Amino acid sequence: MKQTLIFAWRNLWRNKRRTLITISSIVFAVIIASFMRGMQLGSYDKMLNDAIKSTTGHLSIMDKDFWESKTLINSLEYTVELDSLIASDPSLSIRAPQISSGCLASSGRNTRGVLIMGVDPEVEDQRSGLKGKIVEGAYLSEEGSGVVIGGMLAKYLHLKVGDSLVVLGQGYMGMTAAAELEVTGIFDHPMSMIDKRFIYVNLNTARDLFFMEGRLTSVDLVLKDYNDLDVTMDKYISALDTTVYDVRSWKSMNKVLLQQIESDNFFGIIIIGILYLVIGFGIFGTVLMMVMERKREFSVMMALGLRPGRLVRIVLAETIMMGMIGALIGLALSFPVIYYFHLNPIPITGENAEFYREFNLEPILEVAIKPVSLFWQFLIVLILSIVAAIGPVNSISKFNFVSIIRGRE
Amino acid sequence: MAVIESIDVHKTYNPETIPVRAVDGISVSFDAGEFTAIVGPSGCGKTTFLNLIGGLEKPTQGKVLIDEKDISKLSIREMTDYRLHNIGFVFQAYNLIPVMSAYENVAFIMQLLKFTKKDIAERVEYLLRTMSVWDKRDERPNTLSGGQQQRVAVARALASKPKFILADEPTANLDSKSTGTLLDLMHHINETENTTIIFSTHDDRVMERARRLIQLDDGKIVKDEHKGA
Numbered sequence: 232m233k234q235t236l237i238f239a240w241r242n243l244w245r246n247k248r249r250t251l252i253t254i255s256s257i258v259f260a261v262i263i264a265s266f267m268r269g270m271q272l273g274s275y276d277k278m279l280n281d282a283i284k285s286t287t288g289h290l291s292i293m294d295k296d297f298w299e300s301k302t303l304i305n306s307l308e309y310t311v312e313l314d315s316l317i318a319s320d321p322s323l324s325i326r327a328p329q330i331s332s333g334c335l336a337s338s339g340r341n342t343r344g345v346l347i348m349g350v351d352p353e354v355e356d357q358r359s360g361l362k363g364k365i366v367e368g369a370y371l372s373e374e375g376s377g378v379v380i381g382g383m384l385a386k387y388l389h390l391k392v393g394d395s396l397v398v399l400g401q402g403y404m405g406m407t408a409a410a411e412l413e414v415t416g417i418f419d420h421p422m423s424m425i426d427k428r429f430i431y432v433n434l435n436t437a438r439d440l441f442f443m444e445g446r447l448t449s450v451d452l453v454l455k456d457y458n459d460l461d462v463t464m465d466k467y468i469s470a471l472d473t474t475v476y477d478v479r480s481w482k483s484m485n486k487v488l489l490q491q492i493e494s495d496n497f498f499g500i501i502i503i504g505i506l507y508l509v510i511g512f513g514i515f516g517t518v519l520m521m522v523m524e525r526k527r528e529f530s531v532m533m534a535l536g537l538r539p540g541r542l543v544r545i546v547l548a549e550t551i552m553m554g555m556i557g558a559l560i561g562l563a564l565s566f567p568v569i570y571y572f573h574l575n576p577i578p579i580t581g582e583n584a585e586f587y588r589e590f591n592l593e594p595i596l597e598v599a600i601k602p603v604s605l606f607w608q609f610l611i612v613l614i615l616s617i618v619a620a621i622g623p624v625n626s627i628s629k630f631n632f633v634s635i636i637r638g639r640e
Numbered sequence: 641m642a643v644i645e646s647i648d649v650h651k652t653y654n655p656e657t658i659p660v661r662a663v664d665g666i667s668v669s670f671d672a673g674e675f676t677a678i679v680g681p682s683g684c685g686k687t688t689f690l691n692l693i694g695g696l697e698k699p700t701q702g703k704v705l706i707d708e709k710d711i712s713k714l715s716i717r718e719m720t721d722y723r724l725h726n727i728g729f730v731f732q733a734y735n736l737i738p739v740m741s742a743y744e745n746v747a748f749i750m751q752l753l754k755f756t757k758k759d760i761a762e763r764v765e766y767l768l769r770t771m772s773v774w775d776k777r778d779e780r781p782n783t784l785s786g787g788q789q790q791r792v793a794v795a796r797a798l799a800s801k802p803k804f805i806l807a808d809e810p811t812a813n814l815d816s817k818s819t820g821t822l823l824d825l826m827h828h829i830n831e832t833e834n835t836t837i838i839f840s841t842h843d844d845r846v847m848e849r850a851r852r853l854i855q856l857d858d859g860k861i862v863k864d865e866h867k868g869a
Contacts, residue, residue: 241739533720
């Protein structure tokens with residue numbers, strides 16, 4: 232084995248320029264693929280954090296009929312058992328009880344359909360960082376009946392901090408929900424839907440407004456580790472009475488986003504696949520040359536008693552070494568780039584930024600550091616090297632070595 | 641006792657299109673310790689005959705017996721192992737492995753045969769000293785002269801202590817001095833190790849030193865002369 236590796240290593244550097252060109256192409260491909268994949272995965276993380284964490288959560292527990300008919304009649308009773316089940320779950324990072332209901336918000340002559348979000352102020356800040364987005368006034372408090380609204384809504388309703396707005400909607404069991412609420416804070420949210428349409432109040436205010444004592448519309452759950460999604464969901468489905476409760480993952484609550492991620496992921500993989508295919512042909516060409524220019528040498532070795540299998544191992548070792556060197560250098564060079572852009576996301580401006588906001592996404596391009604993804608790049612290059620070598624090494628066993636030694640081929 | 645025996649050996653290339661009879665019914669035997677030259681004009685079948693008794697090619701007809709075993713019936717894998725264990729080859733173009741040093745080229749075959757490190761070290765040193773290239777042991781083939789390369793090639797052929805050495809025009813690319821040195825060394829090995837050595841050649845200097853001359857023409861033996869006889 233050691234002899235094979237030494238032999239392969241030396242052979243690799245017989246034609247330094249060719250080997251370096253091939254390695255460079257692998258390095259280039261790995262850097263591009265790692266960075267592209269990092270951007271893709273970063274954008275998915277961003278989507279999961281922005282759109283999922285701050286809206287539906289990874290999981291949501293609600294009444295079994297609420298998803299189909301989002302009226303407060305289909306709200307759930309927040310029992311002690313349910314509270315203790317959620318509170319004792321170590322896999323959760325955020326447990327967000329909430330009351331949400333559509334209303335009309337009015338100020339002066341302007342009225343707009345809005346979503347009243349009754350939230351625990353501290354929990355809401357954890358999940359969406361809402362407190363940090365306040366640009367005027369103050370954030371919600373546990374007490375009081377103040378509201379915080381987005382800058383776009385404030386502009387539309389001509390409201391400033393200290394002004395009042397009137398909300399009118401339907402409460403639990405069809406009762407009329409109406410109140411005059413004071414604007415205590417205005418936030419600037421990157422997601423235009425939230426900035427235009429959301430009014431945040433604390434849970435007590437929402438309960439009073441909608442006559443929802445002891446009830447919630449849902450409890451949104453954010454996981455510490457997103458990979459636990461399926462396991463955690465199964466756990467709640469088995470622990471709760473599914474004739475009363477519905478446990479939903481974000482995938483069923485935000486199908487548009489899921490489809491967007493899946494299609495983007497698919498096309499991303501296709502592009503990386505094409506990139507690697509091109510590199511694969513490069514490796515194939517190099518290995519083919521490496522074999523063909525050594526036909527005579529291999530023939531002599533076979534004449535001396537070396538089995539073709541041993542030669543195949545030598546050429547495979549050369550190819551794998553070349554692939555590994557390229558992949559490792561590529562990863563080593565791409566890591567600082569990925570790390571830099573991970574810390575310094577690329578801001579998106581202009582129309583593209585608006586497009587992002589339309590999808591409730593913050594307009595930045597984040598690059599994720601995913602060791603598994605980087606390992607995959609390494610593995611792909613390794614597999615590619617082996618696959619590219621199959622044809623050329625297969626030809627070794629078909630050499631007519633006597634003819635080659637005698638110079639007839 | 642015959643180490644190698646060919647019985648009515650034929651080799652025909654392209655039998656179904658334009659048949660070329662390279663070897664046409666050769667029956668001959670070689671005893672242990674022989675120093676034989678197979679001579680004849682180009683295309684007379686010298687190299688093909690060496691390939692047949694060396695297990696590089698199979699005869700289209702006839703038998704090649706090595707120690708009374710018919711090697712023409714061996715599988716490709718068995719033939720490969722047979723060559724590794726029994727035969728040393730020396731080629732006209734040296735054919736050393738370019739990425740290995742002189743030492744490593746000689747040690748290579750012994751490593752394949754799983755000799756111990758100690759045995760390899762002793763044998764390679766002995767052979768390279770005998771071939772007067774010990775001082776070149778760490779050099780790669782491209783830095784050696786033709787004569788030096790061929791001496792390393794002979795050392796490689798002898799490394800595994802083969803039953804016999806087949807040398808296909810080993811002096812064709814060498815000058816007189818290098819040829820003389822090489823022949824002296826091969827004679828020495830022939831005598832000290834009792835290794836059977838069979839050359840194919842049309843070099844007069846080799847013919848002069850050979851103790852037996854077999855002359856081929858059109859794939860047939862036309863003369864078989866034991867000089868000492």
